[in-house]
Amino acid sequence: MAAVAVARIVPVVSLASVEQAEPLADALIAGGITAVEITLRTPSGVGAIARLADYSALLTVGAGTVVSVAQVDEVIDAGARFVISPGIDEAVVTRCLARGVLPVPGIGTASEVQLADRLGLSAVKVFPAAELGGAGFVRAMRGPFPHMRFLPSGGVTADNVAAYLATPGVFAVSGSWTAPDAAIAAGDWERVAQLAAAATAAIAAPPGK
Numbered sequence: 001m002a003a004v005a006v007a008r009i010v011p012v013v014s015l016a017s018v019e020q021a022e023p024l025a026d027a028l029i030a031g032g033i034t035a036v037e038i039t040l041r042t043p044s045g046v047g048a049i050a051r052l053a054d055y056s057a058l059l060t061v062g063a064g065t066v067v068s069v070a071q072v073d074e075v076i077d078a079g080a081r082f083v084i085s086p087g088i089d090e091a092v093v094t095r096c097l098a099r100g101v102l103p104v105p106g107i108g109t110a111s112e113v114q115l116a117d118r119l120g121l122s123a124v125k126v127f128p129a130a131e132l133g134g135a136g137f138v139r140a141m142r143g144p145f146p147h148m149r150f151l152p153s154g155g156v157t158a159d160n161v162a163a164y165l166a167t168p169g170v171f172a173v174s175g176s177w178t179a180p181d182a183a184i185a186a187g188d189w190e191r192v193a194q195l196a197a198a199a200t201a202a203i204a205a206p207p208g209k
């Protein structure tokens with residue numbers, strides 16, 4: 001939890017090649033980002049996590065789109081420090097906890113928050129946040145689950161990130177807007193650094209201040 005909670009903004013990144021891992025990390029670090037989620041949507045995911053696991057003390061690396069126990073073991077063996085999933089799967093969560101790595105499963109209903117609660121979790125991802133109602137969804141879930149902390153993902157952008165982060169109960173957000181696929185494919189690391197810097201500025205300047 002600590003690294004994700006401290007980071008507040010976690011870029012979600014899918015890499016076509018493990019060679020993209022280090023320049024991506026350099027760009028994110030230059031933009032002030034301190035945690036990154038490398039997804040398993042591409043075959044390079046596990047290799048990229050392994051490359052970045054000990055790359056920099058300034059960047060904590062986690063895995064995303066983790067949907068099976070086998071993948072939990074793969075990414076933790078590669079060095080992932082947190083494990084994020086689009087949905088909640090008891091076997092995936094239990095395996096992460098047994099291996100001492102934070103799972104952040106996705107939820108989209110109160111029943112799923114209840115399941116997370118029963119599994120002993122205090123933080124979940126809200127996915128897909130925009131389609132679920134954005135900050136309003138988080139506010140509604142805070143009623144019955146005041147102790148739960150939420151990480152909205154899906155539709156978080158430069159325009160709404162500050163509002164999400166200012167919502168009570170939101171401990172962090174994640175999303176692909178700081179490292180768009182097109183910029184990664186073009187090797188436009190300067191663009192990634194700029195987007196990352198603009199995002200981290202949102203942490204320092206909440207809306208209305």
Ligand SMILES: O=C(O)C(=O)C[C@H](O)[C@H](O)COP(=O)(O)O
Nearest residue numbers: 064065085086153154155175176
């Ligand atoms: O891959 C995963 O593990 C996911 O659960 C989904 C991602 O967090 C969202 O797809 C990010 O959404 P965008 O920022 O709108 O692109």
